[in-house]
Amino acid sequence: MHIVVCLKQIIDPEIPPHVFQIDPIKKKQVRGRQVLLISDFDAIALEVALQLKEKVDGKVTAITIGTAEAVEALHTALAMGADETVLISDPIFEETDSFGKAHILAAALHKLGEFDGVLCGRQAGDVELGLVGPFLAEMMNLPCVTLASNMEPEDGKMRFRRPIEGGYEILETTTPFLATITNDESNVARYASVRGIRKAMRTEIPVWSAADLALNPAEIGSETALIEMAKLFIPEREMRCEFIAGESGPEKAKQLAQRLQALKLL
Amino acid sequence: MTNILTFCTATAQELPRASLEVLAAGRQLENKLGNGNIQAVLLGPDVDGHARSLMQHGADEVFVASHPRLQDYEADVILGTLEKVVPQLKPDVVLFPHDALSGGNVAPRLAYRLGTGIVTDCVGFEIEGDTIRWLRPVYGGKAMAYMVASGPVQLATIRSRAFEPLPPDPSRQGAVHTLEIDVDSISSPVSLVERTQKEMEGISLDQAQIIVSGGRGMEDKEGFSVLEHLAQVLGAAVGGSRPAADLGWVPHSQLVGQTGKIVAPNLYIAVAISGAPQHMAGAGSSKTIVAINKDEDAPIFKVAHIGVVDEWQNIIPAFTAACEEMLDN
Numbered sequence: 001m002h003i004v005v006c007l008k009q010i011i012d013p014e015i016p017p018h019v020f021q022i023d024p025i026k027k028k029q030v031r032g033r034q035v036l037l038i039s040d041f042d043a044i045a046l047e048v049a050l051q052l053k054e055k056v057d058g059k060v061t062a063i064t065i066g067t068a069e070a071v072e073a074l075h076t077a078l079a080m081g082a083d084e085t086v087l088i089s090d091p092i093f094e095e096t097d098s099f100g101k102a103h104i105l106a107a108a109l110h111k112l113g114e115f116d117g118v119l120c121g122r123q124a125g126d127v128e129l130g131l132v133g134p135f136l137a138e139m140m141n142l143p144c145v146t147l148a149s150n151m152e153p154e155d156g157k158m159r160f161r162r163p164i165e166g167g168y169e170i171l172e173t174t175t176p177f178l179a180t181i182t183n184d185e186s187n188v189a190r191y192a193s194v195r196g197i198r199k200a201m202r203t204e205i206p207v208w209s210a211a212d213l214a215l216n217p218a219e220i221g222s223e224t225a226l227i228e229m230a231k232l233f234i235p236e237r238e239m240r241c242e243f244i245a246g247e248s249g250p251e252k253a254k255q256l257a258q259r260l261q262a263l264k265l266l
Numbered sequence: 267m268t269n270i271l272t273f274c275t276a277t278a279q280e281l282p283r284a285s286l287e288v289l290a291a292g293r294q295l296e297n298k299l300g301n302g303n304i305q306a307v308l309l310g311p312d313v314d315g316h317a318r319s320l321m322q323h324g325a326d327e328v329f330v331a332s333h334p335r336l337q338d339y340e341a342d343v344i345l346g347t348l349e350k351v352v353p354q355l356k357p358d359v360v361l362f363p364h365d366a367l368s369g370g371n372v373a374p375r376l377a378y379r380l381g382t383g384i385v386t387d388c389v390g391f392e393i394e395g396d397t398i399r400w401l402r403p404v405y406g407g408k409a410m411a412y413m414v415a416s417g418p419v420q421l422a423t424i425r426s427r428a429f430e431p432l433p434p435d436p437s438r439q440g441a442v443h444t445l446e447i448d449v450d451s452i453s454s455p456v457s458l459v460e461r462t463q464k465e466m467e468g469i470s471l472d473q474a475q476i477i478v479s480g481g482r483g484m485e486d487k488e489g490f491s492v493l494e495h496l497a498q499v500l501g502a503a504v505g506g507s508r509p510a511a512d513l514g515w516v517p518h519s520q521l522v523g524q525t526g527k528i529v530a531p532n533l534y535i536a537v538a539i540s541g542a543p544q545h546m547a548g549a550g551s552s553k554t555i556v557a558i559n560k561d562e563d564a565p566i567f568k569v570a571h572i573g574v575v576d577e578w579q580n581i582i583p584a585f586t587a588a589c590e591e592m593l594d595n
Binding site for chain 2: 013014015016017020022027029040041099122125126127128129130131134135137138139143144145146147159163164165166167168169170171172173174180183184185188226227228229230231232233234235237239241242243244248249250252253254256257258259260261263265266
């Protein structure tokens, strides 16, 4: 069983708002001195693939589109337990939209050859459009399961568990498939140990360019983009917290209740 | 004329609020563009009873496709149906609720099949010339972006609670049409084996007007039972931050944040929650945020409207009692 996981490396989303900066011209977050990480749901997708590998004999390949720095995300993926990784990197990939990204990933999957399934996180932790997974499924004409939290092979098919309001669904499809992964109790992503990452750093990671993938720049550049960010801004927050004062806890509690009632919120 | 198609989900019994919110978004877009027509599309067996209500809430025309296969809202069947509906109705804009069915699956795949642009999770829009610029949060709500979709038709998914349903106007009337769609010919490579749904105990996070949420500072599961009592008194739902969910104090289904539910109640009471970006991505759009935290420097006080600095143990039981007394009178 060969599962390919598509990862995106992003700037640590947990940085506090006061150090969060954007470049309004490039319409991107400013990297600054922030740490780069595997986007949350993508790490969870990798976790789901690794859990499957532990149950059945299999191989997990992690791929990412990014600059040279994205190799760190692949070191982490190897340390978590991925068997192989590929960095897909070319300056012309930088201005591409979600359609272009799906196009690039489809070419990479084609080059990888045989696989039984592709996993993508439900959305990236930066722009959060959540489009690449479903686009990729359509482009490759793969059955598409979305927002699943884990999977299990069943009679040559794959069964997915999908959390829904107040319960869950079991969905089934043939292989190869594409699934987008969401989180639940069962798939908290494992840590990559420092030792594991150090070991992974000695692994040669293949880098595929647009030429390696026989991609036509006209098909993936910004000129053909159908989705564009026109403006990026940090909303003004003219806000001051109104603190409830009081001598004791119970007094503050009572005042809070009265304040909320006066505001007709209770 | 601008045709705006809104995709409305419904069961025989229920027309969800999200369907009315999307209609309200459509109406607002029509007001800005002028000279538009709102086509509400309703799929499923026995849902035509909602047509009148959709009209009163802003639709100009209602189109119903009724077929037993539409009953379970399986993504592939809905997608295949809409793929046939769109060329028939020729809309300029298609609006969906940003939910698991549409936002995560049907809308992006339909955009791909139509070869057209899409913007997901929108909370507003502005018109510049004849371009619609869709407003959506990015970077976990730390920034906002205006995005533009190009192509033959624009698709957008609308974040829950971003638009208030319009009050029903009984004078609004319009035509109800039946869509002739060959649903039987739609293939579904993904099959639904089982769907298990329990009646929710209490109020769901999506529906709640008030949410009481706890964080790591609640210390244990016992702490959450104190919050549950408060929630009961207020008729509120209980939520939790990621550490609280990862520690098993609240189920993952109640997790509020970037990796959980995005909520926007009238009142959000954050108890012993530091206000990490991951959490605020889910709770930041609440109309009023009340924070109770012992640490006066906690980031939550930067986003809260009302704050109380104290141990939650000193506040919540007394606050619950005060509310109980108030609501009894």
